[in-house]
Amino acid sequence: MNAKVAALATSILGVVVAAVPASAHHSFAAEFDGNKPMRVVGTITKVEWTNPHAYFYIDVKDEQGNVTKWACEGGGPGALSRRGWKKGDVKLGDTLVVDGYLARDGSHLIDARRVTLPDGRIVSGASAGDGGPPVPNP
Amino acid sequence: MRTAHPVRLLPAALAVLFLSLPSAFAQDELSRADVKSTKPAPRTPDGHPDFNGYWKSIRGTITGNIGKDLPGLKLPFTPAGEAALQHNLTATIDPESLCIIGGTPRHNASGLPFEIVQSPKKVVFLYFYSYYRTIPVDGRKHAADPDPSFFGEEIGRWEGDTLVVDSIGFKDEKVWIDENANPHSDALHVVERWTRPDADHVNVDTLIEDPKFYTKPFHYTRTWIAGRPDEELAEYSCSENNVDQTHLGFGPGAIRPDGTRGYLNPAPLPPPVKPNELPKK
Numbered sequence: 001m002n003a004k005v006a007a008l009a010t011s012i013l014g015v016v017v018a019a020v021p022a023s024a025h026h027s028f029a030a031e032f033d034g035n036k037p038m039r040v041v042g043t044i045t046k047v048e049w050t051n052p053h054a055y056f057y058i059d060v061k062d063e064q065g066n067v068t069k070w071a072c073e074g075g076g077p078g079a080l081s082r083r084g085w086k087k088g089d090v091k092l093g094d095t096l097v098v099d100g101y102l103a104r105d106g107s108h109l110i111d112a113r114r115v116t117l118p119d120g121r122i123v124s125g126a127s128a129g130d131g132g133p134p135v136p137n138p
Numbered sequence: 139m140r141t142a143h144p145v146r147l148l149p150a151a152l153a154v155l156f157l158s159l160p161s162a163f164a165q166d167e168l169s170r171a172d173v174k175s176t177k178p179a180p181r182t183p184d185g186h187p188d189f190n191g192y193w194k195s196i197r198g199t200i201t202g203n204i205g206k207d208l209p210g211l212k213l214p215f216t217p218a219g220e221a222a223l224q225h226n227l228t229a230t231i232d233p234e235s236l237c238i239i240g241g242t243p244r245h246n247a248s249g250l251p252f253e254i255v256q257s258p259k260k261v262v263f264l265y266f267y268s269y270y271r272t273i274p275v276d277g278r279k280h281a282a283d284p285d286p287s288f289f290g291e292e293i294g295r296w297e298g299d300t301l302v303v304d305s306i307g308f309k310d311e312k313v314w315i316d317e318n319a320n321p322h323s324d325a326l327h328v329v330e331r332w333t334r335p336d337a338d339h340v341n342v343d344t345l346i347e348d349p350k351f352y353t354k355p356f357h358y359t360r361t362w363i364a365g366r367p368d369e370e371l372a373e374y375s376c377s378e379n380n381v382d383q384t385h386l387g388f389g390p391g392a393i394r395p396d397g398t399r400g401y402l403n404p405a406p407l408p409p410p411v412k413p414n415e416l417p418k419k
Contacts, residue, residue: 026382026386029399029400030232030390031387037408050378051374051378052235053379053381055381113407116411116416122410131400
């Protein structure tokens, strides 16, 4: 029963996400490569809770200890707030897992399609209506 | 006492689950989209339909493509129009992403919500990106040579219960007629026919004429649904932190066969992190 309910709810959310109209500030496909999904894991060094997009800047450390800086682009504050994600939910020094797609120009920029917060909560950082891939339900 | 059968509980459980999900896209378009209204359209004291309200897209609407109502989504380009499209696709960044006003008729094809504020002599449209247009409905005529603008020179009039908005005098630089980079020229003439068939919906029939770029006029039709009373536009400053403008390519990127922007089969994201895989601080 619970599994059935969860499965149904998942499919409903999937439909809702897929139905969001293309209307954002820019097309996902004009900025990001739909064939280059990736995950970055790092600590937050800066948060910009701004329009047209929120940005989270993270330091990603490799096994040798080298640090690479990444910018993660999310929806605007209005879109994120409506999903229950507030500015205070992420703090400097927090470790984020960000799943998204690499910028087409190859810079260290990904869209924060799915973000795993330090407490394990998974939130959608997608820019609603940009025509980008639907965010799989966690 | 009998135990309720799980299947009987399913709708209630589903409702609870659905309502408890993060309101991911609460503002976008899911609520009441398919509900038929039983309430008549309200009227203003002077007897016209009252368009005041917050209007949002309806689920399933193809947005962003001005040719959505044409067979095969094919716009009737002239050779000059085809050349302008190729220029937009290969040499221009979406003007709206550079914080330039989308204008008419692009805003009618947008998926974003908008508000209408109506007074006896003026109807004002307020848009999500903090843009607005004011439409006089006071009997005035078009100027002989209006200054070009993104929304054009707009003149409103009533034809029965239809608000007709006739617009000329458009800019022809840094404009896309829709989100797919289709072009328009300075010869653009747009006639919008707005109706409010009931309390919960507004319709527009948009006639687009542009003899420089299109061989014949065509229509774009659309219906929006009333937002909840607590829904309203928020502040949106497009150039506050427009980091991505330096990362955007020319044109809209991939277009799917249904005419919407985006990749048809994007590669999937990595599987979600499991609780035991969370990185340690």
